[in-house]
Amino acid sequence: MGPAAVLGLFDSADALLHAIPKVREGKLGRLETYTPYPIHGLDEALQLRRSPLAGMVVVMAFLGAIVALAMQGWMSAVDYPVITGGKAPFSWQAFVPIMFELMVLFATFTAGLGMLFLLNRLPFFGHPVLSSRAIRGITRDRFALSVEAEGGSLDPEAATALLSAAGAKDIEVLSLPARAEILDSAFILRALGGIVVACVVAGGLMFAAIKLFPVLPPMSHMQEQAKLNPYKPSTFFKDGHGMQYPVPGTVARGYLPMGPRTPEEANGLVNPLPRTRENLERGREAYTNRCAVCHGPLGDGVPTLTAAYNAKPANFVSEEFRKAPDGRYYWAIVMGKNAMPSQAADMPEEDRWAAIHYVRVLQRAQNAKDSDLEETKP
Numbered sequence: 001m002g003p004a005a006v007l008g009l010f011d012s013a014d015a016l017l018h019a020i021p022k023v024r025e026g027k028l029g030r031l032e033t034y035t036p037y038p039i040h041g042l043d044e045a046l047q048l049r050r051s052p053l054a055g056m057v058v059v060m061a062f063l064g065a066i067v068a069l070a071m072q073g074w075m076s077a078v079d080y081p082v083i084t085g086g087k088a089p090f091s092w093q094a095f096v097p098i099m100f101e102l103m104v105l106f107a108t109f110t111a112g113l114g115m116l117f118l119l120n121r122l123p124f125f126g127h128p129v130l131s132s133r134a135i136r137g138i139t140r141d142r143f144a145l146s147v148e149a150e151g152g153s154l155d156p157e158a159a160t161a162l163l164s165a166a167g168a169k170d171i172e173v174l175s176l177p178a179r180a181e182i183l184d185s186a187f188i189l190r191a192l193g194g195i196v197v198a199c200v201v202a203g204g205l206m207f208a209a210i211k212l213f214p215v216l217p218p219m220s221h222m223q224e225q226a227k228l229n230p231y232k233p234s235t236f237f238k239d240g241h242g243m244q245y246p247v248p249g250t251v252a253r254g255y256l257p258m259g260p261r262t263p264e265e266a267n268g269l270v271n272p273l274p275r276t277r278e279n280l281e282r283g284r285e286a287y288t289n290r291c292a293v294c295h296g297p298l299g300d301g302v303p304t305l306t307a308a309y310n311a312k313p314a315n316f317v318s319e320e321f322r323k324a325p326d327g328r329y330y331w332a333i334v335m336g337k338n339a340m341p342s343q344a345a346d347m348p349e350e351d352r353w354a355a356i357h358y359v360r361v362l363q364r365a366q367n368a369k370d371s372d373l374e375e376t377k378p
């Protein structure tokens with residue numbers, strides 16, 4: 001292997017800066033400097049091109065955004081179109097967060113990996129200057145200028161002459177160290193060992209953070225406070241139970257007890273809901289959800305579940321129930337009757353009355369008179 005670089009040392013940054021143009025004229029190879037600290041004007045003197053990294057990052061960032069747009073567009077408009085929130089399947093506005101994230105992801109990976117592998121030439125650690133005698137000087141008080149082979153070979157004599165003419169001392173001819181095989185078994189073992197150790201350490205820390213941290217004060221104060229657990233005994237109440245019934249007579253918000261005390265009294269109740277289209281729609285929903293299983297979708301007492309019940313649900317279309325007052329329905333909803341359980345516990349007041357309105361609709365629909373067809377004047 002031929003010489004890879006010729007390196008000369010200078011005593012001061014000034015000497016180095018002055019030498020660069022002279023050596024560059026020889027056009028023998030790529031110029032590189034090694035200095036103990038950053039020196040102003042070096043970039044210009046070396047005529048370094050701007051790093052292509054910024055451009056690469058911009059391109060990849062756009063690519064990331066486009067990939068995210070295409071991916072989400074395909075998923076939500078082509079492969080599995082589901083209308084969400086009334087949006088059109090391809091709504092780019094909804095894709096923006098993921099587009100942003102993929103943009104950042106692509107950009108950071110390009111910046112990091114591009115710098116390390118493309119521009120810094122990892123995983124090659126064999127730069128010739130690392131094996132030079134001068135390496136110690138240039139990390140302390142010496143300034144080095146090297147002419148490095150660019151692709152082809154380097155003429156060491158010409159480079160040496162040029163460097164010494166420019167005032168360099170201690171000129172060294174460096175050859176490229178043999179490229180070490182990096183994927184040997186020792187390296188793989190070391191890498192795997194490192195990964196295992198990292199996993200164990202990270203796992204241990206995670207375990208400590210999740211298991212130990214919450215039980216250390218003050219995190220533990222929530223658990224240790226005086227409190228009642230459901231189904232646990234308690235010495236606080238006389239009966240020794242932790243869970244208690246509500247105080248007798250407790251009334252839930254929106255569930256006022258019924259005024260009438262007897263079915264006869266209830267018969268006097270009048271439906272307080274106006275018979276509007278809105279209330280009838282509400283009644284249809286309430287009836288369908290709560291009553292239709294037993295009384296049938298038409299209210300004729302022929303239900304979907306007749307066989308399962310050893311009882312005959314009332315037939316609302318019958319003469320008796322067409323004539324029955326609203327209060328009788330209301331009483332049945334609140335009190336239940338024999339096989340019919342009370343519906344009051346989770347049926348809001350207005351749903352009850354709306355359901356009764358709807359029962360009236362069902363009755364009229366199945367006993368229509370000719371006059372019902374006439375246009376009704378408001």
Ligand code: HEC
Pocket residue numbers: 287290291292293294295311312313314328329330332333337338339340341343355356
């Ligand atoms: C679990 C089934 C079931 C559900 C749900 C149910 N009922 Fe009933 N209902 C019955 C049965 C059974 C009867 C007959 C009771 C009897 O006379 O022994 C009945 C009777 C009635 C009566 C007649 C009561 C009387 O005075 O004779 C009315 C009115 C009534 N139900 C209204 C309703 C309304 C309104 C709903 C919906 C909010 C409803 N029911 C939900 C099973 C049910």
